Amino acid sequence: MKSIWSMNTEIEKREALIGGLKTDVAVIGAGMAGILIAYHLQKYGVQVVVLEADRIAGGETKNTTAKITSQHGLIYQNLIKNLGKEQARLYAEANERAINEYETLITKENICCHFMRLPAYLYSEKEQLCLEEEAKAAEILGISSRFCTESNLPFAIKGAVCFEHQAQFQPLEFISALSKQLTIYEKTRVLSVKGHMIYTERGDVFADHIVFATHYPIINVPGLYFMRQHQERSYVLALANAQKLDGMYYGIDKNGLSFRNFEDILLLGGSGHRTGENTMGGAYDFLRIKANEYYNGHKELAYWSAQDCIPHDSIPFIGRYSRIRPYWYVATGFKKWGMTSSMISAKIISDEITGEKNPYKELFSPQRFHYGLSHKKLVKDIGISIKGLARGHFLRKAVKCPHMGCELHWNKDEACFECPCHGSRFNDKGELLDDPAQNGIKKLPN
Numbered sequence: 001m002k003s004i005w006s007m008n009t010e011i012e013k014r015e016a017l018i019g020g021l022k023t024d025v026a027v028i029g030a031g032m033a034g035i036l037i038a039y040h041l042q043k044y045g046v047q048v049v050v051l052e053a054d055r056i057a058g059g060e061t062k063n064t065t066a067k068i069t070s071q072h073g074l075i076y077q078n079l080i081k082n083l084g085k086e087q088a089r090l091y092a093e094a095n096e097r098a099i100n101e102y103e104t105l106i107t108k109e110n111i112c113c114h115f116m117r118l119p120a121y122l123y124s125e126k127e128q129l130c131l132e133e134e135a136k137a138a139e140i141l142g143i144s145s146r147f148c149t150e151s152n153l154p155f156a157i158k159g160a161v162c163f164e165h166q167a168q169f170q171p172l173e174f175i176s177a178l179s180k181q182l183t184i185y186e187k188t189r190v191l192s193v194k195g196h197m198i199y200t201e202r203g204d205v206f207a208d209h210i211v212f213a214t215h216y217p218i219i220n221v222p223g224l225y226f227m228r229q230h231q232e233r234s235y236v237l238a239l240a241n242a243q244k245l246d247g248m249y250y251g252i253d254k255n256g257l258s259f260r261n262f263e264d265i266l267l268l269g270g271s272g273h274r275t276g277e278n279t280m281g282g283a284y285d286f287l288r289i290k291a292n293e294y295y296n297g298h299k300e301l302a303y304w305s306a307q308d309c310i311p312h313d314s315i316p317f318i319g320r321y322s323r324i325r326p327y328w329y330v331a332t333g334f335k336k337w338g339m340t341s342s343m344i345s346a347k348i349i350s351d352e353i354t355g356e357k358n359p360y361k362e363l364f365s366p367q368r369f370h371y372g373l374s375h376k377k378l379v380k381d382i383g384i385s386i387k388g389l390a391r392g393h394f395l396r397k398a399v400k401c402p403h404m405g406c407e408l409h410w411n412k413d414e415a416c417f418e419c420p421c422h423g424s425r426f427n428d429k430g431e432l433l434d435d436p437a438q439n440g441i442k443k444l445p446n
Ligand SMILES: Cc1cc2nc3c(=O)[nH]c(=O)nc-3n(C[C@H](O)[C@H](O)[C@H](O)COP(=O)(O)OP(=O)(O)OC[C@H]3O[C@@H](n4cnc5c(N)ncnc54)[C@H](O)[C@@H]3O)c2cc1C
Pocket: 028, 029, 030, 031, 032, 033, 034, 051, 052, 053, 054, 055, 056, 057, 058, 059, 060, 061, 062, 063, 064, 065, 066, 067, 068, 069, 188, 189, 190, 191, 213, 214, 215, 218, 232, 233, 234, 235, 236, 269, 305, 306, 307, 308, 331, 332, 334, 335, 336, 337, 338, 339, 340, 341, 342, 435, 438
C-alpha cells in the first residue's frame, strides 16, 4: 500500500533522457540524498543533472517517517567510548547543523511542507541507566538533552532521553518544491558507469564528477559496499483517532515502537528485521495488535514498509566512492536516519566537488576504518553473505538474486522475494523492487 505522503502528494513528472549529454556533475538517484546534493551543487553555480531510474522520491524516501533528528538510537555513549569525544562531537554537530539547514532552506525557498520543531524522545519500558548515560553523553557533546521518567505515551516507561528542538516534516511536499529547480531525467536507469561515462537505457552522459545517490551503491567494485553494510526493513501504520503526542518517540527495546504525528494522524512504526528474515510474516499483525491495545476506536488509514542500509560501524558512508575513482562520490548507509544524513551528504559532497573544506569529511569518509566500532558487525555481515552465496550456488531449488547469486527468501507480509545478504527485493513475478540488484529475476522456479 502507498504511504500517506504518496497518497497526498503528486510530484510533477519529468521527461526521460533522450540522447547523450555532457555535464559538470551527474547525480544518480532522485531520493532525498540525490535531490539535496544536486540542489546544493546548483547553488554553488555548478552545472548538474539528476538521472533517476523511476520517479522522483520513488525509492525509500516516499516511505520514510521523516523525523529530522540527531537522535539516532543509543549512539553517543558508544561513539565517545569507541572513537573519542572529538569524533563523537563532530557527529552530533553535523546532525544538529543539518536540522538547522533544513529550517533555513525551507524558509529561504518558502516551502510549505509541514516543517515543525518538536522534541525527540528515546524511550525504554525496561532500561533506565543507559538512557541516563545517553542524555549525559549528548549534553557533553553539545546537544540540548535531558533524562526524564514521564511521557505522553499510552504505556508506562522506565525512562526516556529528550533531545530538544528537533524537527519533522512532510518529505514529499519538500522534495516536490525543491526538485522544481533542478534538471532531472526520470525513467532513466543507469546501466553502467565506466570512468567519466554513464551508460543509461536512454543515452550516455559524460560527467566530470559522478555522485551515486542510489540508496545502495549500484557498482560493486571498486568500493566493496556490499561487504560493509546490510539492509533492514521496518513497517508503519497510519492511524486516525489515535493520539496527539508532545513529540516524536523511538523505542530502544526489542520490539520497540516509533511514534510521530502528522496533523491528526499517528504514524506507528516497528517490527524491524534484517531484509530477507521475515519468512514467517506477522510484522503488520504485531503493529495492529499494539494499535488495538493502545488506541481503542482508532481507524487504520494506510500501511507500508521501507528499508535502509545499515553500515557495519554505525556511521554513514559519505564522500569519495573509492581511492581509485577520485571523481566518483557516494552517499549511503543512513541506518534509518536518512533525513539529516542526506543533508550532511549534500554539504560534504558539494564541498568536495567545489574544493571547499568540510569539518566532517574524515568522520564520514567511506575510506575510514573505525576499528573500535567495526570488526564484529563486519565479520557477521560477511558471514551471512557467504552463507547466502553458498546456498544460492549449491542448492538446486534456490531462487537466486541477480545481484550476486545469493539465495532469496520470501517475505510473507509483502509477498516478495528478499535477499538476506544485500537486501535486493523482487515481486512475486520476479520484477525488481529494490536495489542493489539492477535487474529482475530471469527465471522463477515453477
Ligand atoms: C521504516 C523507515 C522509516 C524511516 N524513517 C526515518 C525518519 O523518521 N527519519 C530519518 O531521518 N530517516 C528515516 N528513514 C531512513 C530514510 O527514509 C532513508 O535513509 C532515505 O529516505 C534514503 O534516501 P536516499 O535518497 O538515499 O534513497 P532513495 O530514496 O531510495 O533514493 C534512491 C533513488 O535512486 C534511484 N536509483 C536506484 N538505482 C538507480 C539507477 N541504476 N539509475 C538511476 N536511478 C537509480 C532509485 O529509483 C531511487 O529513487 C526511515 C527508513 C525506514 C526503513
